[in-house]
Amino acid sequence: MAVDMREITYTFAALRDENDIKQLLFKSQLPTDGIISHLKDFILAKSTGGIIGVVGLEAYDGIGLLRSLAVLPEVRGKGIGKELCSRAIAHAHTQKINELFLLTTTADSFFAKCGFHKIGRNLAPAPLQASVEFKSLCPDSAVCMRMQLSERAIYFPREILTLKSDVPGAKMWGIALEKTLLTFFEVEPHCRFDRHNHESEQITMVLEGELFFELDDETFSVKKGEVIAIPSNISHAVFTRDKHVKAIDAWSPVMPQYVRPNHALQATLATHRPCGKRA
Known part of the structure; x- marks a missing residue:
């Protein structure tokens, strides 16, 4: 597949993308378990030919799980995986996530370059231990990695800065540090x-x-x-x-009311073998 990198767009997933996402994951021999419950927090890379990459985020009250990072084999090695990861991190910040975790069987060196650090799997918070990725999709041999978002600079691409309603007649976005x-x-x-x-x-x-x-x-x-x-x-x-x-x-x-998570206006915005990354 010939892809012009200048024509790639990144967008939040919508319900209409569900089947295409599942097809991409199926082609990559990747699972779809638990995706529909978190579809609003999936980010897609698209070209004129359709979806060429995906990454997902599961949010658990200040804690996040980055999952399902994948790029079609024919367009790997072009930096699309890094771009998707960067956008997932930025989106996690807008959702008031302080700690971001992931499991991987094959891509720990890639994620280390993105700013993640290895930790013991048993140190992951309880809400993540109860997730489908931790309970059933990822083998015990999977590497657990963590990122503390407050300890790094974060780049926010335009499509992450989605407007949300404020007073009638006004829409806004907000980005906060401590x-x-x-x-x-x-x-x-x-x-x-x-x-x-x-x-x-x-x-x-x-x-x-x-x-x-x-x-x-x-x-x-x-x-x-x-x-x-x-x-x-x-x-x-x-x-x-x-x-x-x-x-x-x-x-x-910081004005707390201006940094609350809100998906109301994300419609315009929006794998791995279990736990891995294909980018």
């Missing part, structure tokens, strides 16, 4: 964020349109390329008039 949060908002005309205050300091830069900040004694009009800085606990409202707005915000400390 002490700092960055958000991006798209806001429709005639939208309003009612008066509020928060502990977090806020710095907002308008990328497109015009955003209005209503304080106790003055209203500021912030246009494209302009910035407003709001100290902690300053009461304000925010609204748009007749223009669509795009803006970014920096927050410290």
